[in-house]
Amino acid sequence: MTIDQQHIASAFDRDLEGLQALIVRMGGLVEDQILKGAQALTDRDAELAEEVRNKDAAVDALEEQINDEAGRVIALRQPVSTDLRVLLSVLKIAASLERIGDYAKNIAKRTSVLAEMRPISGADAALRRMAREVQLMLKDMLDAYVRRDADLAEAVRLRDEDVDQMYNALFREFLTFMMEDPRNITACMHLHFIAKNVERMGDLATNMAEQVIYLVTGEMPGHARPKGDQTAFMAAGDQED
Amino acid sequence: MYDVQSHTEQALQQHDIKISSRNVQVYYGDTQALRDVDIDIEDKTVTAFIGPSGCGKSTFLRCLNRMNDTIDIARVEGTILLDGEDIYDRNLDPVQLRARVGMVFQKPNPFPKSIYDNVAYGPKIHGMARNKADLDEIVERALRRAALWDEAKDRLQAPGTSLSGGQQQRLCIARAVATEPEVLLMDEPCSALDPIATAQVEELIDELRQSYSVVIVTHSMQQAARVSQKTAFFHLGYLVEYDETGKIFTNPEDDRTESYISGRIG
Numbered sequence: 346m347t348i349d350q351q352h353i354a355s356a357f358d359r360d361l362e363g364l365q366a367l368i369v370r371m372g373g374l375v376e377d378q379i380l381k382g383a384q385a386l387t388d389r390d391a392e393l394a395e396e397v398r399n400k401d402a403a404v405d406a407l408e409e410q411i412n413d414e415a416g417r418v419i420a421l422r423q424p425v426s427t428d429l430r431v432l433l434s435v436l437k438i439a440a441s442l443e444r445i446g447d448y449a450k451n452i453a454k455r456t457s458v459l460a461e462m463r464p465i466s467g468a469d470a471a472l473r474r475m476a477r478e479v480q481l482m483l484k485d486m487l488d489a490y491v492r493r494d495a496d497l498a499e500a501v502r503l504r505d506e507d508v509d510q511m512y513n514a515l516f517r518e519f520l521t522f523m524m525e526d527p528r529n530i531t532a533c534m535h536l537h538f539i540a541k542n543v544e545r546m547g548d549l550a551t552n553m554a555e556q557v558i559y560l561v562t563g564e565m566p567g568h569a570r571p572k573g574d575q576t577a578f579m580a581a582g583d584q585e586d
Numbered sequence: 587m588y589d590v591q592s593h594t595e596q597a598l599q600q601h602d603i604k605i606s607s608r609n610v611q612v613y614y615g616d617t618q619a620l621r622d623v624d625i626d627i628e629d630k631t632v633t634a635f636i637g638p639s640g641c642g643k644s645t646f647l648r649c650l651n652r653m654n655d656t657i658d659i660a661r662v663e664g665t666i667l668l669d670g671e672d673i674y675d676r677n678l679d680p681v682q683l684r685a686r687v688g689m690v691f692q693k694p695n696p697f698p699k700s701i702y703d704n705v706a707y708g709p710k711i712h713g714m715a716r717n718k719a720d721l722d723e724i725v726e727r728a729l730r731r732a733a734l735w736d737e738a739k740d741r742l743q744a745p746g747t748s749l750s751g752g753q754q755q756r757l758c759i760a761r762a763v764a765t766e767p768e769v770l771l772m773d774e775p776c777s778a779l780d781p782i783a784t785a786q787v788e789e790l791i792d793e794l795r796q797s798y799s800v801v802i803v804t805h806s807m808q809q810a811a812r813v814s815q816k817t818a819f820f821h822l823g824y825l826v827e828y829d830e831t832g833k834i835f836t837n838p839e840d841d842r843t844e845s846y847i848s849g850r851i852g
Contacts, residue, residue: 350845350850351850352848352849352850353849353850354849357849423808424848425807425811425835425836425847425848426835426836426837426838426844426847426848427844427848428848429835429836430836430837563836563837564837
């Protein structure tokens, strides 16, 4: 349930709106970090990678600001019901965004190493597609958050399966490249970590979408969502299904 | 999915129904103050009534021990059962009923008597003590229950009005529990108290819940959230929503409840 009415204490409304504006700003920044990280990887652009690494401090600072202000609102306003859920979701979403920011930074770090190695054919483009998909999930999640749209959040939640599938495919590819030529191992290990990081970003976007559903409905989505990551069961030499 | 049990202290346990009201209407002259109130109040539970001024919550509280009988123009319809017994039965003595259903008011109102006599008054008129020793014991037990014994034991003959506001309110609670009631009604018992005295009374309410069914009317939403296990929200004479307190304050069903508890215009 959502209530459009305003609080009698209008400063409370301003506090809540301010916090949500910070989340949107942080979300936009993190989206940007993902895209730039992926671009730096495909272009082997060390300068852009460096920019992404430095920008992570801004993401962390936003999270800290959100935590401080949310704590303050909780202490001063004793929020209940929808207001309380807004604050809980603000805290959780900020923590997830911060984590995604860390993964983006890690991609940038590995990019500087990978720039010195010979490319693995097709891997960069596939990783970039995967990162693009996760960035879109994040964007839709933030739209769902701002619009209090539980249906859109549910759609985002289900899209994580696609990201998992992309990760499975890449996992197999990297295994193949490494078996073909051991000189590929270093690059493939780095690329695999990047793929895993992007896959984790998808999981976090899913968690945030669940927070949006909780915010709107008051309940966490109960039914299990399809899980696509099969790599825990894969070994080198497994045949393709 | 795992079945996760709530570990917060206020998690609800199912208790027997102590008071059951059906289809209760209350009129003051031509004005209808309460409409169609159906509620089951549980034993050994603190139930909070919340709602804006004039919503009928105090009126309903006063129905539960027939305090509305004292208002000439008040008329109560419907049934209210205490342990299955109709409290508006013609043969039931309201004075006996009020010994079973005690009440504590908004402002501490000790009798102009000593601390001892304030507490001993009820047990005396209900013939609960055979001798002075009995009575002493009852007074001590009641004062202990009200967490006032340590502060009052050396000055039992001092006038009740010589106590501080918070102590006076605990004296009134001692007076109410001295007759061993089954239900304790409290009409904004902390509204005249400072935060420390409020905390003491709230702690006391939580202890009283072991033995009684406690019903508290409060304007402080935070107080309702702190002390009660179940909360009833009244609005314009209707009982809008009645549920576990945790549910009311995290995810109420009704928009009117949501608006009220979160301080919105509504």
